[in-house]
Amino acid sequence: MAHAWTRISYEGFAAWCAQWPDGSSAVVAEQGAQLLSWKTADGREHLYLSPASLRDGQAAIRGGVPVCFPQFNTRGPLPKHGFARNLPWQMREGDEAGIVMQLTDSEATRAYWPHAFDARLRIGVQAGSLSIRLDVQNTDQVAWSMTCALHSYLQVDDVAQTRLSGLQGLACWDALADTRFVQPPGDVGFATTTEQGFDRVFSTPDAAGTALQLRQPEVPSGRRLEIVHSSTASEVVVWNPGLLLSHSLADMPDDGWRQMLCVEAASIDTPVQLAPGQPWSISQTLTLG
Numbered sequence: 001m002a003h004a005w006t007r008i009s010y011e012g013f014a015a016w017c018a019q020w021p022d023g024s025s026a027v028v029a030e031q032g033a034q035l036l037s038w039k040t041a042d043g044r045e046h047l048y049l050s051p052a053s054l055r056d057g058q059a060a061i062r063g064g065v066p067v068c069f070p071q072f073n074t075r076g077p078l079p080k081h082g083f084a085r086n087l088p089w090q091m092r093e094g095d096e097a098g099i100v101m102q103l104t105d106s107e108a109t110r111a112y113w114p115h116a117f118d119a120r121l122r123i124g125v126q127a128g129s130l131s132i133r134l135d136v137q138n139t140d141q142v143a144w145s146m147t148c149a150l151h152s153y154l155q156v157d158d159v160a161q162t163r164l165s166g167l168q169g170l171a172c173w174d175a176l177a178d179t180r181f182v183q184p185p186g187d188v189g190f191a192t193t194t195e196q197g198f199d200r201v202f203s204t205p206d207a208a209g210t211a212l213q214l215r216q217p218e219v220p221s222g223r224r225l226e227i228v229h230s231s232t233a234s235e236v237v238v239w240n241p242g243l244l245l246s247h248s249l250a251d252m253p254d255d256g257w258r259q260m261l262c263v264e265a266a267s268i269d270t271p272v273q274l275a276p277g278q279p280w281s282i283s284q285t286l287t288l289g
């Protein structure tokens, strides 16, 4: 059965939306190919989208799954997190398996970055599971390098009750304290995230992909999510702005930080070098636990 993705206005964003017979649905904004909503058959929303997010078609959307490309954060001369999240992407394919969005170099991208590229974001939806894969190809005559991340804002009932497992033994850089350590055994908890927030980069071993589990054991809904990253995601970034930063973010309600935790598939510490014609991809899969 061919499946229709329809163009809608979703909470003020120009977006593509699909619904499945089991009641699950997904919404992808044209801007940034940013996944804004993923609901499973049980009616639950799994992504956080800030109600205060700007809706001018250019400013970064606060929530969902921003694609940070071709630069992560302020690790280079480009605007923070690159330009891909600020530009409209083209819808290329859409069926019952998912959707493919595309961004290629244009006058708008060359104003920031001189290189030719083809970026495609494939969002695949199955019962209880969603996968996001960014395929990038160097279509230039010369080599170039990039950093990137799938910056997923996962919705949680209460971040203070949330636990993330699978990070033990990984080298960690705490971006707030600027300290480095090896993550000790046990889960990472966010009970003390309240004021200062949480901003850490975990380095993952080269050969294997990463498997994480997000749990909220104390919360009645008992929400659990399995998170799997491709081996090309050499880092996992975990971010929550906390109380103080939320107050200064105009596009986030003061208490918005309580309902979200960013768990990001990233490739940032060593820039990815692509020769002319060379493809590369990074993915994150979310599955109900």
Ligand SMILES: O=P(O)(O)OC[C@H]1O[C@H](O)[C@H](O)[C@@H](O)[C@@H]1O
Pocket: 060, 073, 080, 081, 175, 199, 200, 237, 238, 239, 262, 264
């Ligand atoms: O506010 P944004 O530009 O969307 O960035 C939001 C956050 O992204 C990442 O998670 C970084 O690790 C944080 O340092 C940054 O604050």
